[in-house]
Amino acid sequence: MAAHTALNTILRDAAKTPLLRMTSEIASKMCSAWHRHNITSKTVEELMNYFHQLAMVSLLGLATTSSSLLGAAIGLYLSISKRLLACLLAFAAGSLISALAIELAYEGALSLHHQGFDARAAWAFISSGFAVGAVLYYATSLFLEKRGAAVRYGTQFREYALTRKQQDIAARIKLLATSDLMRHLPAEQIERILPCIHDRQLKQGEILFRTGDPGDALYIVGSGTVEVLNEDPRDGSASSSAIAVLGKGNAFGEMSLLGGDPRTATIRAVEDTELLKIDKSDFERLVAEDPQMADAVKHISHRRAIDNLSAGGTNAARWAKVAGRSLDQLSRHETGKMLTEAANGAGMAIVLGNILDTIPGCLVIGAKFTALGNLSVTLMLGMFLGGIPEAAASASMLTKAGYRPAGIFGLWSTVLVAGIVAAAAGKAFIGSSDALAAIFAQALAGGAVLALVAHAMIPVALEEGGSLVVLPTVAGFLFALYLALAESFV
Secondary structure, three states, rough: OHHHHHHHHHHHHHHHHHHHHHHHHHHHHHHHHHHHHHHHHHHHHHHHHHHHHHHHHHHHHHHHOHHHHHHHHHHHOOOOOOOHHHHHHHHHHHHHHHHHHHHHHHHHHHHHHHOOOOOHHHHHHHHHHHHHHHHHHHHHHHHHOOOOOOOOOOHHHHHHHHHHHHHHHHHHHHHHHHOHHHHOOOOOHHHHHHHHEEEEEEEEEEEEOOOOOOOEEEEEEEEEOOOEEEEHHHHOOOOEEEEEEEOOEEEEEEEHHHHHHOOOOOOOOOOEEEEEEEEEEHHHHHHHHOOHHHHHHHHOOOOHHHHHHHHHOOHHHHHHHHHHHOOOOOHHHHHHHHHHHHHHHOOHHHHHHHHHHHHHHHHHHHHHOOOOOOHHHHHHHHHHHHHHHHHHHHHHHHHHHHOOHHHHHHHHHHHHHHHHHHHHHHHHHHOOOOOOHHHHHHHHHHHHHHHHHHHHHHHHHHHHHHHHHHHHHHHHHHHHHHHHHHHOOO
8 A cells, every 4th residue: 555655656746747747748639639530430430331321222212113114114115914014003002001011000009119108009109190191192192183193193084084074064064053944954964065055255235146136046144144125226216125134044045046036135234244155056966866855945945834944843953963963974085185184284293293102102111221131121012013003004194195205204213313312311310210200200101102002003903903903912912911920030
């Protein structure tokens, strides 16, 4: 003990000398520099590893989405059975459902359980993430489809076209239902009548036709009012007064139209008025082609029948309902016209739609990546296989819409860029930690992928392949389940 005390005393005394004090300071600075060097080297190594992982997940995103260009090439240049592609799409859909159930829903709930959540709380947490993701995807998808993105897939386009057709003529049917004259015609035949109806605008005080003019059309007041004059105002007679005022839903000109007689009155707009017009030639053609409509016209020729209808013989709401039932089909002409119109200027909507379908899955792939031995194989497989028939069907639709091959490849190449960026973003911002925010973000992305499966993949597969796609859907689910079990049981 005494020796140890003596040694310390000697060292303290020695440190007081200038030479040893300088040596001590130099050693201290060298130690500090060495410590900082170690920290800097460690930081550089961590950054290198971080960027290496970002590069890896970016390549995974590229590999997963590369099937889109392959599918587009198949749709443009190869003639492959639609049923075969539908079965492949169904297989991919089954794989994705299995991956979402196991890799996201179950594993996410298991991570929450390790943090103290019970079964009910974990289910509520994961379910809320899936629900929010599905709602966000579906709402955004509908928004883009209304702006032209629906032309990518046949099922979505037909749904869009039918909805648009019904919306465009809903107001017109409602107006026709208020017209006693048109309600006397068979409601089931309304689809044949609608293309023959044209718009006609009148300014306040404008004369539509005069007494003695030939009867060339039937008119229905859409908005505004017109007055019926018993004489032509050109003669300046004081007796040229209004004998009737017709408002919304009222039809006129039918007697001259049916009997071939000249006009017996003059029509003048009381205010700015919109009319629906059916030319005599169109009406006569409809009557000639349809015996049921011809019978209805015979009734119309009797003023008493019209008066009885005015008293409420036919219910307007019921007529409109029946008329609307005949509008659930699209003719080939209507489909082609709407396809061209929807595709016109819809390039950005199509790009955003493709990106929307890509981002959720690639976010999950990036978030769950830690090493090459820990990949979301089932999710990647489902997205890769699903991209082939999806892009093939889309390329076919875009060709019909007037897009050239170069433009189609350009639109689908955005999927590759989106896959790279989304996978890198998933790794950078979500990560694979057990933090609540990361688990919720993965569940949200999973809900979006599940909505994609239900909204696009399964409907397209069913339309192209029929009920046969049930079997490959189950096969895809079981195959993905096997991969997950094989990985877990190692």
